Amino acid sequence: MIQMEDKKSTVKLIKEAVTSGASLNKACQILDISDRSYFRWEKNLIKDQRKGAAKHIPRKLTETEENEIVKLCCSEKYKDLNPYLIYISLLESEQYLASVRTFYRILKARELLHHRGKSRPQKKKNKPDELVADGPNQVFSWDITYLKSFVRGIYFYAYMVIDIWSREIVGWEIHNEESEDHAQKMFTRISYERDLNGVKLHSDNGSPMKGATMLMTLYTLGVIPSFSRPRVSDDNPFSESLFKTIKYMPAYPGKFKTIEDSRQWLANFVHWYNTKHKHSGIGYITPEERASGKEHEIMKMRNKVIQKAFKNNPQRWSNPPKKWDVESIVTLNKKGKIKEEIAA
Numbered sequence: 085m086i087q088m089e090d091k092k093s094t095v096k097l098i099k100e101a102v103t104s105g106a107s108l109n110k111a112c113q114i115l116d117i118s119d120r121s122y123f124r125w126e127k128n129l130i131k132d133q134r135k136g137a138a139k140h141i142p143r144k145l146t147e148t149e150e151n152e153i154v155k156l157c158c159s160e161k162y163k164d165l166n167p168y169l170i171y172i173s174l175l176e177s178e179q180y181l182a183s184v185r186t187f188y189r190i191l192k193a194r195e196l197l198h199h200r201g202k203s204r205p206q207k208k209k210n211k212p213d214e215l216v217a218d219g220p221n222q223v224f225s226w227d228i229t230y231l232k233s234f235v236r237g238i239y240f241y242a243y244m245v246i247d248i249w250s251r252e253i254v255g256w257e258i259h260n261e262e263s264e265d266h267a268q269k270m271f272t273r274i275s276y277e278r279d280l281n282g283v284k285l286h287s288d289n290g291s292p293m294k295g296a297t298m299l300m301t302l303y304t305l306g307v308i309p310s311f312s313r314p315r316v317s318d319d320n321p322f323s324e325s326l327f328k329t330i331k332y333m334p335a336y337p338g339k340f341k342t343i344e345d346s347r348q349w350l351a352n353f354v355h356w357y358n359t360k361h362k363h364s365g366i367g368y369i370t371p372e373e374r375a376s377g378k379e380h381e382i383m384k385m386r387n388k389v390i391q392k393a394f395k396n397n398p399q400r401w402s403n404p405p406k407k408w409d410v411e412s413i414v415t416l417n418k419k420g421k422i423k424e425e426i427a428a
Contacts, residue, residue: 094115098122225322245274246323391405
């Protein structure tokens with residue numbers, strides 16, 4: 085296949101062949117081009133547009149740059165992170181290599197893009213009545229999950245409450261059983277730390293959630309209860325997502341020797357989750373940053389880094405780069421089919 089730099093020499097060869105008595109068509113066939121290509125090249129009007137011809141794309145990454153991205157994604161530091169988290173980590177270290185879409189495209193082309201972990205990919209679901217929050221301390225979600233002990237059939241039960249707007253864990257306890265008494269005492273304790281009056285609290289239909297003592301406590305605190313449909317765990321996705329994060333993270337031990345061990349581990353997890361975990365559902369910032377109102381400053385810094393990269397090399401983008409932002413409204417059980425983006 086003739087390359088672009090040989091265009092002039094090819095035209096010269098054909099002209100010499102025709103001058104010597106050869107037919108134009110035959111000369112073009114020998115040099116593997118069409119008559120039309122010859123006339124275009126002779127007039128120098130357009131570039132070689134034949135299928136397979138070498139083309140110059142200014143914004144395309146070089147092979148070396150693509151290899152650098154692959155090497156980075158497979159490195160010990162980033163091998164357990166998805167492309168979005170790698171991209172965010174690089175931005176916050178003031179480094180830009182390519183867009184998130186480019187990361188995905190390159191990894192897919194190298195057959196390195198697969199669903200990782202033991203869990204199944206998320207699915208779209210229909211949701212019941214919706215609850216909307218546009219700030220902290222408006223809508224809470226809570227549930228109970230079991231933690232295995234080293235004794236078969238014996239479990240520890242983690243009671244956890246999360247603010248769906250900031251994804252902050254606002255309260256937690258671990259007990260030897262599921263009990264509405266433990267639940268109502270937990271919410272009483274939380275009420276000493278923050279005002280629960282007017283808070284909408286969503287949970288499933290378990291007896292600790294709907295017991296008479298529990299409901300009376302909630303009404304006394306001014307909390308408005310909300311419940312999932314029977315046997316539909318997806319109606320409480322924020323709590324389910326939190327439990328998934330706990331049990332599928334690499335540091336999760338799987339089993340605990342004593343209830344004190346489980347409480348110590350969960351205390352460390354809650355601190356990490358609230359202060360260190362970059363949550364995908366809130367624009368890859370931590371719940372603490374979201375709750376304290378720092379998200380706008382963080383997004384501004386990220387956009388500044390991207391705009392600087394765009395200014396230095398605008399040919400990389402076919403359109404101006406999309407600005408980072410975080411949704412100001414979070415909805416629990418939004419009506420109709422929606423794409424769930426609450427995965428921790």
